Amino acid sequence: MEHTVLVTGATAGFGEATARRFLAHGHKVIALGRRVERLEALKASLPADQAKKLLTLMLDVCDSDQVDQLASTLPAEFSNVTVLVNNAGLALGLEPAHQAFLSDWDRMIETNIKGLVHMTRAILPGMVERQCGHVINIGSVAANYP
Incomplete structure (x- = not known):
């Protein structure tokens, strides 16, 4: 079965590797x-056969308006997302909690938590309607620090 896989944070690291792996297995991928x-x-x-199955879109998961409009603006051949990979995230600051910058925490919460929640909320209704889908949330050991 061919899946349509949406990968956030697909410009580097695990997100890029995840997009490449799904493409190598013959699936369509939306790389954000x-x-x-x-x-x-x-x-x-x-390779050409994989490139034609890839849709790339510039999108910031912190922009809730962009995320909310995503599902309704996807081309028909990519509109039935069956796998959502929430990978976008970042880690800022290594200071102990009592010395950390609140602006760093705000940015991490916006990206790592709210971005994931907004993206899931935007894509999940289609999965529920089709009774088909998987949501994969990628985390980081940075979530356990300090």
């Missing part, structure tokens, strides 16, 4: 990220 040049480089680096 903030850095359009990295998305273009990903597509350019793929």
Whole structure:
């Protein structure tokens, strides 16, 4: 069965590797990220048969308006997302909690928690309607520090 896989944070690291792996197994992939040049480089680096199954979109998971509009603006051939990989995230600061910058915490909460929640809320209704889908949330050991 061919799946349509949406991967957030697909411009580097685990997100890019996840997108590549699903493409290598013959699935369609929607790769989301903030850095359009990295998305273009990903597509350019793929064999032709995989590149035609890749849709790249510049999107910031912190922008709830962009996320809310995503499902309704996907091209028909990519509209039935069956796998959502919430990978976008970041870790800021290594200071002990009592010395950490609240601005760093705010940014991490916006991206790592609210971004994941908004994306899941945008994509999940289609999965429920089709009675088919999986949500994979990628975490980091940074979540356990300090």
